[in-house]
Amino acid sequence: MENILEIKELSKNFKGLKAVSDVTFSVEKGAITGLIGSNGAGKTTTFNMISGVLVPSSGKILYNGKDITGLKPYHYTSMGIARTFQIMKPLKHMTVLDNVASGALYGRKGYQSTKQAKEYAEEILQNTGLYDKRYCLPGDMGTPFKKRLELARALATDPELLLLDEVMAGLNPTETDEAVELIRKINEDGTTILLIEHVMRAVASLCKKVVMMHHGEKITEGMPQEVMNDPYVIEIYLGKEES
């Protein structure tokens, strides 16, 4: 069992607030790992450190055994790490196709021409159920399609490790099931996934391992059923959240 990512005693302080405190966990290569916890638990801050958006106050991040702590976001695409944002960030004035093609152009496939990038983008759009929307502007689509676009843009960079921040928020049960199947397919095609998610049904169905955070600390980790049946996890999180 090889780890693609190792988080070691990672902390982030914001002016005296310990948003993330001494968090240690690993992400197994080829698997789907879930990061769960209440609002404000420190999940997004952890993601922001893993993806280079924030520099950790202390601790280390190892990717394929290499120390990447504090590297800037622009190093990440070529390393094979891509992420989605909870607050989606499409290029508003570009079509869906051009949004995804721009991801492909700057991604690891090394396309030299826009034509090549667009051809690859069309393939990604087929696989993510967005092909029929390829000439739409992001603002003209509803949440499920915007979430898919965020995912498609990340996928277009050809990542080895994909970080997904609440891609199921705002989806109805049918859309959630579709998103689960899409994520499963992306994983089966060879991409390792670390996801933040509040929809426990999706976490239970997808994840091999779950890491639970609370008030900036890691509370526990294990197989989804173990973590979800932990009385303390039920008390501080599952009893209060809708799933």
Ligand SMILES: Nc1ncnc2c1ncn2[C@@H]1O[C@H](COP(=O)(O)OP(=O)(O)OP(=O)(O)O)[C@@H](O)[C@H]1O
């Ligand atoms: N840039 C920042 N400056 C100051 N405080 C911050 C900043 N970013 C996050 N925080 C604080 O850090 C704590 C952890 O926030 P974080 O967004 O990581 O939680 P989360 O687990 O992702 O929550 P959610 O499920 O709501 O997204 C919160 O108390 C938050 O207010």
